[in-house]
Amino acid sequence: MSPSELMPIGVFARRCGLTSSALRFYADSGLLPPAEVDPVSGYRFYGAEQLTRATALRQLREIAMPLPGVEAVLAAEAGEASRLVDAHVAKIVGDASAALRKAADVMSSLGGAPALPIAALKGPVLADAVEQVLTATAHDPSLPVLGALRVEADLEAVTLTATDRYRLSTRTLVPSAPPGRTWAGTVSGDDLRTAACHIRRSALVRLEAGPHGIWFRTTGREDRYARLLTEEFPDHRLVLDSLGTVTGRATVSKEPFLRALEEQPGERVELRLSGRAVEVRPAGGRHPGIALPATTTGAPLRVRFELTTLHPAVSTAIGPDVMLDLRGHDQPVTIRSADRGDLTTLAMPVNPSHGPRR
Known part of the structure; x- marks a missing residue:
């Protein structure tokens, strides 16, 4: 050379x-x-x-x-090199989770304010609720609360809420015993994702709040800990209270609805509601749509969504049928189970002339 x-x-x-x-x-x-x-x-x-x-x-x-x-x-060859990198990253993630738990133990042993009992919930139910609501989060370094989950307990129930500004998802859980106190905190979504698989394997999980985080206490298993965020959570109650009047409703089978969404070729989809059907088709395209049998009320309506906004909202709905409450082509759509109201998601439509509504 x-x-x-x-x-x-x-x-x-x-x-x-x-x-x-x-x-x-x-x-x-x-x-x-x-x-x-x-x-x-x-x-x-x-x-x-x-x-x-x-x-x-x-x-x-x-x-x-x-x-x-x-x-x-x-x-190494490419395949083996990828395996080695994956194994290294998995070890880092595991070590970080272990460090967080040990740090929480250390802080607890140093004294200060004792953990306050909040509520006792069935582990599988709580894990499902956490994973369902966390689909409405987003990773934004400038706004960490968009990746977090708001936990609120009153004397009757525990409510989990998350929002990424395009969706707002909330689920209400009835504890095994009435909560002993009112409490609210914004909990790290990353920590909750890590804790969910462990919570799921516990018949009963006791929630206890400390000054900087929330404990998930279990019997016969290692306790889990999730950090509290100090940033202010968006005023989701204002969003819920300011919703317009429902002008139409459609009830459609969940699985065919999901398949229709997954078969669309573009990033945006359009729902056309009329008569006794919901048609799912590419937004602004000439491809034929998929007509799904549905029970509908109200005037015919076309609503467009980003696929990444609508699909998670439908996929996490509980039960075989999904109910859509409609308020107009540019207003939030409420998506929930047709027979259960404890999980509700608001999905923001796309304005055809201005892109996603913010």
């Missing part, structure tokens, strides 16, 4: 995103030796074909993979 085809270490460092000192370290460790070293000056030079390996090395170190693991990934 001629000198003109080589890059000095500084140029190569800028191209691959590593520092010169890091390149020297990886050269000394054998992970990324230079293509050539000037025998007189000791200057190191790298070839353009080494950029891919250098970039992969940097990315693997950015996910905290130790050097032996990096070496194994870089030496």
